[in-house]
Amino acid sequence: MKKTVFYVLTVVTAVLFFASCSLEEPTFDEGLLLGKWQQKGTQLFYTYAADYTGKTWDEAEDVTEAEAQRFTWSLDRATLTQIHIMEIGGSVPKTYTVTELNASSLTYEDSFGKSFSFTKVN
Numbered sequence: 001m002k003k004t005v006f007y008v009l010t011v012v013t014a015v016l017f018f019a020s021c022s023l024e025e026p027t028f029d030e031g032l033l034l035g036k037w038q039q040k041g042t043q044l045f046y047t048y049a050a051d052y053t054g055k056t057w058d059e060a061e062d063v064t065e066a067e068a069q070r071f072t073w074s075l076d077r078a079t080l081t082q083i084h085i086m087e088i089g090g091s092v093p094k095t096y097t098v099t100e101l102n103a104s105s106l107t108y109e110d111s112f113g114k115s116f117s118f119t120k121v122n
Helices: 002-022
Strands: 035-039 044-048 053-058 069-076 079-085 091-101 105-109 115-121
Touching: none
Parallel strands: none
Antiparallel strands: 035 044, 035 115, 044 053, 053 069, 069 079, 079 091, 091 105, 105 115
């Protein structure tokens, strides 16, 4: 009986150990996020500044960069959080999981699995 309990605990421990290693979230360099990004196939833009502020606007909706909605942002490993600041007061938090971030491409997903892809622009 003691041997059976020992073997079961050993197997469970091994499974948990290997599962936790394979589920480790990737880490992305927030320095790569800085700059101006355009969503692929649209006129939607996001900018990310080094002081953890940003802005977004959609030229297809006749919104210019001067009229952009402001937000604060943070990037923790692969979790990108944007807190959009409303002009009338209040804020709207949005959280995404980054799946790709390099010098020219940014892709992230929302909690519903919808993917958003961006290209860095000058």
